[in-house]
Amino acid sequence: MAKSRVAPLKPVTIPRLELTAALVSVKTSSILQRELEYDQITEMYWTDSKVVFGYINNDARRFHVFVANRVQQIRDHTLPNQWKYVETDQKPADDATRGQNVQNLIETSRWWNGREFLWKPLEDQSSLDGGEPMCISPDDLKVKKISAMTTQTRECFSLPDRVKYFSSWHKAKQAVAVCLGLQRKYRTGSEGQDMVITKESR
Numbered sequence: 377m378a379k380s381r382v383a384p385l386k387p388v389t390i391p392r393l394e395l396t397a398a399l400v401s402v403k404t405s406s407i408l409q410r411e412l413e414y415d416q417i418t419e420m421y422w423t424d425s426k427v428v429f430g431y432i433n434n435d436a437r438r439f440h441v442f443v444a445n446r447v448q449q450i451r452d453h454t455l456p457n458q459w460k461y462v463e464t465d466q467k468p469a470d471d472a473t474r475g476q477n478v479q480n481l482i483e484t485s486r487w488w489n490g491r492e493f494l495w496k497p498l499e500d501q502s503s504l505d506g507g508e509p510m511c512i513s514p515d516d517l518k519v520k521k522i523s524a525m526t527t528q529t530r531e532c533f534s535l536p537d538r539v540k541y542f543s544s545w546h547k548a549k550q551a552v553a554v555c556l557g558l559q560r561k562y563r564t565g566s567e568g569q570d571m572v573i574t575k576e577s578r
Contacts (some may be wrong), residue, residue, distance in 0.1 A: 379404050380472040391440060394425035395468070398432070399446050402453050421454060422462040429461050466491050566578065 379400055383393060401421055409417070423429055431439070431447050433456045439447060464470070470563075471487045481487060542548040 377404060377408060378472060391427040394428045395431060395443060395446050398423055398428050399450055402450050406453060419458060421447050421459045423459065424462050424464040424467045426461060429459060434458055
């Protein structure tokens, strides 16, 4: 079974189109599983986009909505180790997306039978998986930027150290009196009278 989609009129980046194609393959697989009712079938998925290969195998980066939703749908139905990398010239899907005349399509075995390596046992295909997935850079436009706020705890000072902040003994006594009044108010829970605090320069 084969399926292709027409690219939208709105400009879309190549990685997004490749990711959409990967999702189409997953949905097609779900249709085949439901209709054929085969049990215990080993499924493998192939992509010629190392970016998509990296997206699917990613566990560290968070993506923006478009990429995140499609990667999640793919991960919901497949495992990362089911995905393999294939060179572009080995991929028969291009015959559908780039177009073929009737005569070429009839004579092209790649479209009807796939590439020869697909007919080999799975253990013989391990050398064709493209190696390690592409590492997703933090600067990738599809990666969501995460900001973290840090707080710093100031060292506790003793009363004599705090008094040094005031320029006069009168201001220091006034500040201590205000603190003691607030402490007494919150400890007793009484409303008390409103305290008027004047802010003076040190």
